[in-house]
Amino acid sequence: MSTQQDLYDVTIIGGGPIGLFTAFYSGMREMKTKIIEFLPFLGGKVPYFYPEKIIRDVGGIPHVSGEEFTENLIEQAKTFDPTIILEQQITGMERLDDGTFLLTSSNGDKHYTKTVILATGYGTLQSVKLDLPDAVVFEENNLHYYIRKLQSYAGKQVVISGGGNSAIDWANELEPIADKVTLVYRKSSFTGIESNITKMMNSSVEVLNPYEITELNGGNGQLSSIVIKHVEDGTVKEIKTDSLIVNHGFNIDLGQITDWGMQMNGGSIQVDHTMVTSVPGIFAVGDIANYPGKLNLIAGGFNEGPIAVNHAKLHISPKTELKSIYSTNYEPLLDK
Ligand SMILES: Cc1cc2nc3c(=O)[nH]c(=O)nc-3n(C[C@H](O)[C@H](O)[C@H](O)COP(=O)(O)OP(=O)(O)OC[C@H]3O[C@@H](n4cnc5c(N)ncnc54)[C@H](O)[C@@H]3O)c2cc1C
CATH class of the missing domain: 3.50.50.60 (FAD/NAD(P)-binding domain)
Structure with missing residues (x-):
């Protein structure tokens, strides 16, 4: 009552x-x-x-x-x-x-x-979360699913995971602000807005595809590097990062x-x-x-x-x- x-x-x-x-x-x-x-x-x-x-x-x-x-x-x-x-x-x-x-x-x-x-x-x-067991540990600090303020990435080494329109848009917007932007995408080709893809490809954004994130490394809740694996030949790379932004849809x-x-x-x-x-x-x-x-x-x-x-x-x-x-x-x- x-x-x-x-x-x-x-x-x-x-x-x-x-x-x-x-x-x-x-x-x-x-x-x-x-x-x-x-x-x-x-x-x-x-x-x-x-x-x-x-x-x-x-x-x-x-x-x-x-x-x-x-x-x-x-x-x-x-x-x-x-x-x-x-x-x-x-x-x-x-x-x-x-x-x-x-x-x-x-x-x-x-x-x-x-x-x-x-x-x-x-x-x-609700953002689609990164499907790795320890992803949640880093969410409080430097693993993000959306961007609230572009300027908070100023001077940082940023990795973006995803290949949709938003991920590419974010890469283009962060490129002049961050120290370095790397985009990791699991597919071989992009299907988003062509002009945005062209802009990204002609910029300093490092595009790594087809790769997917397989490991997150860090301590005290702070992510320091990620390991990515080539989807076709299985080769792996480690990338240092200050911030990981995941855009796998919602x-x-x-x-x-x-x-x-x-x-x-x-x-x-x-x-x-x-x-x-x-x-x-x-x-x-x-x-x-x-x-x-x-x-x-x-x-x-x-x-x-x-x-x-x-x-x-x-x-x-x-x-x-x-x-x-x-x-x-x-x-x-x-x-x-
Ligand atoms: C990329 C993009 C760009 C856009 N640009 C423009 C633009 O330039 N101009 C324009 O006019 N429109 C634009 N839009 C559209 C505009 O954002 C939407 O029309 C507007 O947000 C609708 O407002 P809303 O309050 O109806 O819904 P929403 O903005 O979707 O807000 C709904 C809220 O309800 C909450 N909610 C849902 N279910 C529940 C529940 N059961 N219990 C509690 N909370 C709940 C959600 O969490 C959400 O926060 C754009 C949309 C996108 C995606």
Whole structure:
């Protein structure tokens, strides 16, 4: 049984860009708001895939790096002090007798809420880990699965493992910053964007293929060298490294959310013009939401959040007036 204290008006599942902006707007509609995010950080795909890329297609922002954009979104999301929970994956949903929802995390935590807004993207993002027994030992220090700040590799000997677009992109971006970049790939040829492959091949990046990593060496959690083996002739080499970046792809998993009884459309959730799913009280916004003409753009998701919030408010209090609230004349924000 929930108490008044732990019952939220809105629980937003997913702390990506759309979940964050939705939380801001939910605060502006004076809804008690909680965000639950699976990753240990907020921002979703933006910090995960492109923290250093320049975003140019959000209205009013000519250009901004993914990192700065994320920082701004987090600051904005915190305007009305929502509860933010990291490192929890929501798996279970139960509609209680009073019409509210009980959400359950994979760690067993329970969250009570009057409405749910799914802002999960295509699901939880998990990098494919290096399949070597001691890889986990070095993860805390210098074995990474994604790049948060290019500059943190300045002057370093960096090895990148992988041959997809992201791995090649990272090699090209790190080449002018790192002391040396080596790319190790297990296949004989690359299939990514040709211009990026050509750029890498014409740069100082040392490309070693077809090789795969067979051994990690180091001490005290610090990786100092790797051993690679030629996939065809079995010859081995040892390479000294300050940092190993592994990009072997990632898994995206919506998990048990697909069993919640909502109408799905391929890998996404069908919503109507109010962003409600086929389960009353559960809304979807951002990449996971599907409707005719849907565009998976951040700018589009920024409109879906307020629509979902306004209808969540209507779901809770059917007599609420459905209106656009402007931040410019919203009283609690005037003196901020
Ligand atoms: C390389 C790349 C470049 C891009 N460039 C642009 C661009 O320039 N402009 C643009 O408009 N768009 C761009 N996009 C698309 C844009 O990033 C997405 O449209 C946007 O991130 C969608 O935001 P979201 O909040 O819906 O989902 P996401 O960003 O995917 O965030 C969803 C979050 O929900 C969390 N989550 C999922 N399931 C659960 C669960 N069960 N419990 C708890 N948490 C959960 C995930 O961990 C994730 O953090 C790009 C995408 C990529 C991959």
